[in-house]
Amino acid sequence: PEAITVQELANRMAEKGADLVKALFKMGMAVTVNQTIDQDTAELLVTEFGHNIRRVSDADVEQDLDTTEDREEDLQPRAPVVAVMGHVDHGKTSLLDALRGSGVAGGEAGGITQHIGAYQVTMKDKSKITFLDTPGHEAFTEMRARGADVTDIVILVVAADDGLMPQTIEAINHCKAANVPMIVAINKVDKEDANPQRVRERLLEHEVIVEEMSGDVQDVEVSALKKTGLDDLIDKIQLQAELLELKANPDRAAEGAVIEAKLDKGRGPVATILINRGTLNVGDVFVVGAESGKVRAMLDDKGRQVKKAGPSMPVEVLGLSGAPMAGDRLQVVDNETKAREIAEYRKGVIHQKRTAQAPASLESMFSAMK
Ligand code: GDP
Numbered sequence: 001p002e003a004i005t006v007q008e009l010a011n012r013m014a015e016k017g018a019d020l021v022k023a024l025f026k027m028g029m030a031v032t033v034n035q036t037i038d039q040d041t042a043e044l045l046v047t048e049f050g051h052n053i054r055r056v057s058d059a060d061v062e063q064d065l066d067t068t069e070d071r072e073e074d075l076q077p078r079a080p081v082v083a084v085m086g087h088v089d090h091g092k093t094s095l096l097d098a099l100r101g102s103g104v105a106g107g108e109a110g111g112i113t114q115h116i117g118a119y120q121v122t123m124k125d126k127s128k129i130t131f132l133d134t135p136g137h138e139a140f141t142e143m144r145a146r147g148a149d150v151t152d153i154v155i156l157v158v159a160a161d162d163g164l165m166p167q168t169i170e171a172i173n174h175c176k177a178a179n180v181p182m183i184v185a186i187n188k189v190d191k192e193d194a195n196p197q198r199v200r201e202r203l204l205e206h207e208v209i210v211e212e213m214s215g216d217v218q219d220v221e222v223s224a225l226k227k228t229g230l231d232d233l234i235d236k237i238q239l240q241a242e243l244l245e246l247k248a249n250p251d252r253a254a255e256g257a258v259i260e261a262k263l264d265k266g267r268g269p270v271a272t273i274l275i276n277r278g279t280l281n282v283g284d285v286f287v288v289g290a291e292s293g294k295v296r297a298m299l300d301d302k303g304r305q306v307k308k309a310g311p312s313m314p315v316e317v318l319g320l321s322g323a324p325m326a327g328d329r330l331q332v333v334d335n336e337t338k339a340r341e342i343a344e345y346r347k348g349v350i351h352q353k354r355t356a357q358a359p360a361s362l363e364s365m366f367s368a369m370k
Pocket residue numbers: 086087088089090091092093094095187188189190191222223224225226
């Protein structure tokens with residue numbers, strides 16, 4: 001038997017605790033807001049207040065989420081989202097740092113760059129590229145499995161001295177499975193024992209045929225250390241992005257994906273969200289996985305407060321009920337009651353899955369209220 005305090009139930013119903021106490025009194029029960037009531041009583045109260053327990057299936061949830069396709073004429077170009085993958089120590093982080101420095105933002109004083117797992121670089125021609133700080137390959141697969149396919153292009157970093165290694169091959173397989181175009185960055189070409197040609201040949205064995213070998217996978221020799229080949233790499237990213245014709249509708253309720261989330265001591269639950277479409281504003285109400293919230297504040301990748309975030313922009317969002325999981329989708333909804341209901345429904349589903357029960361939907365709804 002599930003129990004819930006009167007106040008908690010009131011919160012869920014968006015009613016005043018005192019009104020519930022009054023109703024209970026009329027029903028012959030003298031309780032305070034802090035006392036618990038059983039499930040039958042809670043159900044009675046819910047009915048009494050005319051609340052239907054609507055969220056009984058995924059279909060109900062979908063109804064309240066605006067999942068409509070955007071019309072072609074509402075679409076506008078958006079920045080490509082680029083993930084860097086490759087074997088450990090082949091220079092992923094170094095390359096990202098170097099690329100970051102090659103943007104106009106790199107020249108900014110202070111260098112108080114906050115680490116939010118994703119950042120956007122404004123190039124010299126004013127175009128933007130969003131980089132995802134290497135999620136482990138596991139995270140990449142997980143996010144893909146959960147439908148949050150956010151990466152448009154993968155830069156496969158291969159050290160020219162080391163050549164193809166297990167994680168290189170893993171990354172190639174991920175890209176193929178996800179059908180994400182790859183650009184091969186042959187790194188560390190400054191090293192004496194660098195052998196870029198050997199890398200290209202070994203790639204053939206994995207059916208990655210680079211341009212130098214008359215294939216259609218772009219490749220570029222770089223040195224993250226000496227900062228050579230970077231402009232070339234950026235050109236290739238932009239060329240690839242053009243081919244993909246990346247677009248999104250910025251004028252709609254925002255949708256995004258959780259890149260990472262954590263419970264911050266001072267700030268509470270915080271999530272880095274990559275906006276896929278629409279624009280997220282401070283004050284927007286949303287549901288994200290099995291959590292809900294209202295955007296209290298947003299920070300960009302440099303830790304600056306922003307009021308809105310459009311497609312392909314990564315932002316840190318404050319104001320969540322709890323920490324969601326990487327790969328969870330964020331969707332803006334009309335009001336907080338709806339957001340809470342959807343989150344609670346999803347929690348119920350998660351709860352059901354975990355306990356492997358098949359309870360009636362109403363029961364699961366109440367168990368989710370605990
Ligand atoms: P990650 O594990 O793939 O992120 O690799 P890191 O960026 O941490 O680099 C691993 C090591 O390789 C570090 O010691 C870097 O300084 C070094 N490194 C990265 N890029 C280059 C390069 O272009 N040339 C040389 N010589 N060393 C590099």
